[in-house]
Amino acid sequence: MKVLVTDPIADAGLDRFREAGHEVETAYDVEGDALLAAVEDADAMVVRSGTEVTAEVFAAAPNLQIVGRAGIGVDNIDIEAATEHGVIVANAPQGNVRAAAEHSVAMAFATARSIPQAHNRLRGGEWAKGDFLGTELNEKTLGVVGFGRVGQEVARRLDALGMDLVTYDPYISEERAERFGAELVDSLDECLERADFITVHTPLTDETENMIGEEEIAQLEGGYVVNCARGGIIDEPALAEAVEDGLLKGAAIDVFADEPVDPDNPLLAVEDVVVTPHLGASTEAAQEHVATSTADQIIAAFNGEPVINALNAPSMDESAFPAVEPYLDLADTAGTIAVQLFDGGISDVEVTYAGDIADHDTEIVTATALKGVFEDVVETQVNAVNAERIAEERGIDVTESKTSSAEDFQSLITVTVSDGDEEISVSGTQFAGDDARIVRIDGYRVDAVPHGHMLVARNEDVPGVIGFIGTVLGEADVNIAGMFNGRETIGGEALTVYNLDDPVPEETVERLLDDERVIDITQIQLNGQ
Numbered sequence: 348m349k350v351l352v353t354d355p356i357a358d359a360g361l362d363r364f365r366e367a368g369h370e371v372e373t374a375y376d377v378e379g380d381a382l383l384a385a386v387e388d389a390d391a392m393v394v395r396s397g398t399e400v401t402a403e404v405f406a407a408a409p410n411l412q413i414v415g416r417a418g419i420g421v422d423n424i425d426i427e428a429a430t431e432h433g434v435i436v437a438n439a440p441q442g443n444v445r446a447a448a449e450h451s452v453a454m455a456f457a458t459a460r461s462i463p464q465a466h467n468r469l470r471g472g473e474w475a476k477g478d479f480l481g482t483e484l485n486e487k488t489l490g491v492v493g494f495g496r497v498g499q500e501v502a503r504r505l506d507a508l509g510m511d512l513v514t515y516d517p518y519i520s521e522e523r524a525e526r527f528g529a530e531l532v533d534s535l536d537e538c539l540e541r542a543d544f545i546t547v548h549t550p551l552t553d554e555t556e557n558m559i560g561e562e563e564i565a566q567l568e569g570g571y572v573v574n575c576a577r578g579g580i581i582d583e584p585a586l587a588e589a590v591e592d593g594l595l596k597g598a599a600i601d602v603f604a605d606e607p608v609d610p611d612n613p614l615l616a617v618e619d620v621v622v623t624p625h626l627g628a629s630t631e632a633a634q635e636h637v638a639t640s641t642a643d644q645i646i647a648a649f650n651g652e653p654v655i656n657a658l659n660a661p662s663m664d665e666s667a668f669p670a671v672e673p674y675l676d677l678a679d680t681a682g683t684i685a686v687q688l689f690d691g692g693i694s695d696v697e698v699t700y701a702g703d704i705a706d707h708d709t710e711i712v713t714a715t716a717l718k719g720v721f722e723d724v725v726e727t728q729v730n731a732v733n734a735e736r737i738a739e740e741r742g743i744d745v746t747e748s749k750t751s752s753a754e755d756f757q758s759l760i761t762v763t764v765s766d767g768d769e770e771i772s773v774s775g776t777q778f779a780g781d782d783a784r785i786v787r788i789d790g791y792r793v794d795a796v797p798h799g800h801m802l803v804a805r806n807e808d809v810p811g812v813i814g815f816i817g818t819v820l821g822e823a824d825v826n827i828a829g830m831f832n833g834r835e836t837i838g839g840e841a842l843t844v845y846n847l848d849d850p851v852p853e854e855t856v857e858r859l860l861d862d863e864r865v866i867d868i869t870q871i872q873l874n875g876q
Contacts, residue, residue: 348649349410351385353377354395356417360638367646383407391645393417394424396606396625402428413648415641418443418628419497420577421658422551430659433733437644437656440496442637443628448500450627451546451575454599455505457621458571459484459544461597464618482543482571482596485509490542490567491529492559493549493576494519501546502527513541516549535559539566544573551577561585564595571597575627578603587613590620601627651675653711660732661711670707674760675715677775677783680797680873681762682719684785685773687871688803691766696720696738697746699761702753713747716762756786791833791842799828800847801871807864808834808841816859820847823855840866 349370352361364371374385386392386408393415394400400414405428413435414424421438429436457463460481468475489505491498494516502512512529515538524531532538539545545567549555560582572595574581583604589595599621600614606625614620628637644654653668654660686693698713717734725737738745753759756776763772774787775797785795788803795801806812813832820827826848834841851870859865
């Protein structure tokens with residue numbers, strides 16, 4: 348596979364790809380038409396914050412399977428467009444958590460004690476000891492805006508230094524905040540009013556852009572602001588003015604709305620604002636960790652394994668994957684067979700899990716079943732990333748159900764497609780040694796190997812029909828590799844599944860259907876046959 352790396356990452360990440368046998372191409376600082384040309388034959392991209400991965404980029408990259416962000420923030424990646432094109436977007440949230448948290452703590456101390464300002468004065472020949480009267484963090488209140496991984500690590504460290512913690516994050520529970528010694532408050536206003544220091548740890552979204560403006564800053568009167576998360580969350584001119592006028596005692600800013608920062612940015616002109624050039628993740632350990640973590644996830648995607656930090660696709664813990672992995676191809680196949688047997692438009696898809704498989708996280712299995720259903724009925728690329736989106740766009744209801752009872756099987760997966768009136772179900776199981784079988788079709792018990800060319804025949808349960816079908820297939824030089832017959836009642840209707848070495852010519856299918864004992868014939872193509 349070809350991996351395009353458009354922002355510098357640690358060599359350890361590049362080595363991971365090469366050791367796995369993949370081609371690595373680096374194209375730093377490309378944009379516009381040059382970027383579109385570079386991604387044209389790429390199977391994966393590795394980016395940091397410098398590359399804008401837009402809808403246009405996804406449209407130009409038909410082979411692209413995954414975009415790996417070597418870091419946390421993904422606001423430079425159009426995730427909606429990625430999902431539409433079936434491309435996984437994954438980040439490396441753990442890799443620089445410690446580095447970002449430590450930098451936030453360092454910046455809090457830097458602004459509270461005016462360390463850079465005092466350093467500059469002393470380097471300039473001034474012993475300005477009397478000009479700097481700092482603030483101790485002990486017994487002060489820290490407001491944490493956004494209580495994700497980095498926010499929690501900052502809270503953990505500053506709680507140990509004697510700070511009282513309040514946090515505002517509408518997406519966490521009170522119990523989660525209390526676990527880190529923080530009090531969850533109901534509003535940003537309350538968080539700002541109670542805090543002596545605030546540290547920001549939210550992504551940049553439509554909801555958080557300019558979330559802290561002039562009015563919000565005024566509620567922190569006499570306090571300090573630290574932002575090592577994302578630029579654009581705080582109104583930069585308003586913050587600069589508040590510190591310049593003495594409304595705030597200071598601020599420490601590592602990120603800016605536009606980077607590299609404009610030399611005319613007002614924050615650069617205020618003495619009591621400490622600034623650094625987006626150094627939150629800039630440690631040797633963090634850079635190596637995010638590079639190898641990103642590489643491992645891309646390699647996992649190439650291998651058909653779960654991508655642990657996928658943001659737009661089902662993901663699961665590596666330790667849980669082996670239990671469901673054998674059922675992925677089975678779910679895909681059951682969906683494919685069901686939709687090829689079904690004659691009509693689809694309004695509903697149900698995936699049922701019975702037995703041991705029902706005890707596991709099956710989100711990725713359901714997504715794979717949907718891939719099987721939609722792969723031959725839509726024109727766009729379908730995979731586990733966009734299958735649910737395709738169902739939603741087409742108004743198809745998807746349900747998942749589980750039961751502990753699987754009758755005669757240890758585990759059973761059933762995919763049912765319906766148009767609201769008629770439906771057809773296909774059930775499969777997995778025997779020992781990766782031996783997948785289709786064991787029920789539309790209620791008929793069978794034992795079919797889901798592979799290659801299959802022919803499903805519905806016929807009257809009378810003597811001679813199976814012999815007739817075998818004779819006609821033999822005369823067409825189509826060899827039968829296996830045959831599995833099921834019926835509900837003697838003399839009623841039967842269903843037979845034939846595994847074949849070759850597809851059946853259309854004239855042969857018509858000859859079979861000309862016999863009044865044969866009710867229906869459907870050819871099934873599996874495994875790209």
